[in-house]
Amino acid sequence: MAVSPAPGRVEDLRAANRAVLLNLARTLRTMPRRALANQSGLSRAAAYAIANDLQRAGILANDGIGTSSGGRRPQLLRFVPDAWLAIGIEMGERDLTVVVTDLDGTVLHRDQVLADSLAPSDAVAAAAAAVARLRTGFAGRRFLGIGFASPGTVDMDAGRVRGAVSYDWHDVPLADLLRERTGLPVFVANRSKAAALGELLRGAGVGARHLVYLYAGRGIATGIVVDGELYVGAASAAGEVGHVTILPDGPPCECGNRGCLHTVASGAVLLEQARAALAAGHDGGGLRRRAPDPQALTTLELARAAREGDPIAVRLVRAAGRHLGIAAASLLNTLNPDRFVLGGPLTEAGPTLLEPFLAEVEERALASTFASARLLVSVLGADAGSVGAASLVVRRASLLIDQAMQRL
Numbered sequence: 250m251a252v253s254p255a256p257g258r259v260e261d262l263r264a265a266n267r268a269v270l271l272n273l274a275r276t277l278r279t280m281p282r283r284a285l286a287n288q289s290g291l292s293r294a295a296a297y298a299i300a301n302d303l304q305r306a307g308i309l310a311n312d313g314i315g316t317s318s319g320g321r322r323p324q325l326l327r328f329v330p331d332a333w334l335a336i337g338i339e340m341g342e343r344d345l346t347v348v349v350t351d352l353d354g355t356v357l358h359r360d361q362v363l364a365d366s367l368a369p370s371d372a373v374a375a376a377a378a379a380v381a382r383l384r385t386g387f388a389g390r391r392f393l394g395i396g397f398a399s400p401g402t403v404d405m406d407a408g409r410v411r412g413a414v415s416y417d418w419h420d421v422p423l424a425d426l427l428r429e430r431t432g433l434p435v436f437v438a439n440r441s442k443a444a445a446l447g448e449l450l451r452g453a454g455v456g457a458r459h460l461v462y463l464y465a466g467r468g469i470a471t472g473i474v475v476d477g478e479l480y481v482g483a484a485s486a487a488g489e490v491g492h493v494t495i496l497p498d499g500p501p502c503e504c505g506n507r508g509c510l511h512t513v514a515s516g517a518v519l520l521e522q523a524r525a526a527l528a529a530g531h532d533g534g535g536l537r538r539r540a541p542d543p544q545a546l547t548t549l550e551l552a553r554a555a556r557e558g559d560p561i562a563v564r565l566v567r568a569a570g571r572h573l574g575i576a577a578a579s580l581l582n583t584l585n586p587d588r589f590v591l592g593g594p595l596t597e598a599g600p601t602l603l604e605p606f607l608a609e610v611e612e613r614a615l616a617s618t619f620a621s622a623r624l625l626v627s628v629l630g631a632d633a634g635s636v637g638a639a640s641l642v643v644r645r646a647s648l649l650i651d652q653a654m655q656r657l
């Protein structure tokens with residue numbers, strides 16, 4: 250959770266110390282002032298100065314008098330998680346999910362809003378309008394900032410979406426655009442990376458140190474957390490497991506390569522195969538019931554049809570589960586996480602996906618990497634991305650609160 254400071258700068262050191270104390274207070278919940286010094290490793294003077302700042306910001310509040318361990322009975326401080334709020338937005342396939350969370354990542358409000366189109370300008374306009382409504386609805390409350398979970402590859406430092414092929418987004422300065430419309434700090438991450446942070450803060454990843462989140466939806470991607478921090482790689486492109494080769498001479502992929510995991514397990518390709526099977530007259534009553542027009546089928550509906558036993562959907566989802574399991578075994582062997590979370594709409598298929606998935610993981614992962622990882626299905630489900638987007642703000646809370654207090 251700590252903000253990593255650049256070495257050697259005094260203000261960064263202060264920010265890092267503030268983050269340490271904020272996280273400690275979040276863990277302890279109620280504490281005597283001196284516990285903040287004793288348990289943080291900071292000097293008493295430094296800890297008390299920061300505690301005073303946090304009290305001024307409303308994050309710590311007086312909470313009565315505690316019991317004495319010899320000497321004067323201590324004044325207690327209480328962590329106030331909703332003193333400041335964060336907004337998380339995830340760009341979905343057709344709409345945006347918008348959540349408000351407190352500093353614990355607890356969702357206080359959730360909304361689904363439609364954009365006029367998938368164009369960046371319309372997405373930003375819909376997001377800005379949603380933020381304006383939230384500020385009216387939460388009048389008098391203080392917002393720290395906005396996190397945005399975007400499709401495609403994202404330059405996280407610049408808050409720019411480099412490219413999202415299926416949305417036709419190219420080099421979109423999303424953070425700048427949304428900040429201009431809202432006046433709030435904005436942070437952007439790819440959806441799977443955001444979802445990994447969401448699960449870490451509030452879902453199946455709570456307590457994990459090294460986490461891999463595997464998203465199985467229209468596309469396939471991972472969010473990787475190492476030592477509590479998101480691993481993004483040299484070009485913020487780490488985790489593109491959908492484009493790892495799984496069949497050397499397999500079918501062509503949308504990325505230009507051949508035989509990627511995407512070509513055998515992505516919702517996009519499964520839907521094409523389902524439509525072809527329906528067109529060829531195979532039995533697919535469940536699929537036809539869900540979407541009389543096969544073009545309107547979604548990955549989620551395909552997964553639900555598989556859960557209900559539709560034969561086309563079952564065949565496709567079982568094959569996807571096997572291939573996802575093969576990829577997951579490689580991820581366990583490469584990264585040796587202590588937590589592995591499978592998420593995304595395909596998980597709605599339940600055992601039809603999970604049984605072949607787990608069988609492949611268990612067979613192919615090394616005994617040591619398999620034994621040291623807890624494998625779980627996403628707890629946050631469709632909210633993982635938006636909660637994770639809010640966590641981009643929550644993780645920077647100590648810095649953002651300081652900046653906000655200076656503006657007051």
Ligand SMILES: [Zn+2]
Pocket residue numbers: 491492493502503504505506507509511
């Ligand atoms: Zn590919």
